Amino acid sequence: MTTPLERLLQEAIPVRPERTDGTHSLWTEQEQDRHWDDLCRAVGAPNHRKHPRRKPRPANTGEAAA
Structure with a gap:
């Protein structure tokens, strides 16, 4: 008999x-x-929404932060 954790670890x-x-x-x-x-x-898990998108990174202007 396998434990739930062992079964989970065997899943692809x-x-x-x-x-x-x-x-x-x-x-x-x-x-x-x-x-x-x-x-x-x-x-x-139910998939009721689209894949969460990453927020675009701000453009690197080369200026140092103040």
């Missing part, structure tokens, strides 16, 4: 597939949404 967690060309690029919005859906499905 979706990860981003490796690129065959050896490069690494930013995920497209579709890839992010698909990955988010896969993660929600893997942990049994």
